[in-house]
Amino acid sequence: MRLSDLGDKEIVNLANGSRHGQLADAELLFDESQGKIKAILVPDYHGRMSFLGSKDYLQLPWNSIRKIGEDIIIFESSEI
Structure with missing residues (x-):
């Protein structure tokens, strides 16, 4: 999968079902x-x-x- 394929995916928290927009609106933090x-x-x-x-x-x-x-990226965090 290419990074460009990730852009339209919705980001959702598994812990509480909250939606956090699309990956295209986000930034990636890298360990250089x-x-x-x-x-x-x-x-x-x-x-x-x-x-x-x-x-x-x-x-x-x-x-x-x-x-x-x-269509979706699922993450799990109880802190958010």
């Missing part, structure tokens, strides 16, 4: 020394805007991803 994805940074639309209107982000650790399906 190992070349691995550390986390997905998802815009926090439910929180308040920070200074000068910039968005806050929720950090979803890559190891919390449980399944990448055809």
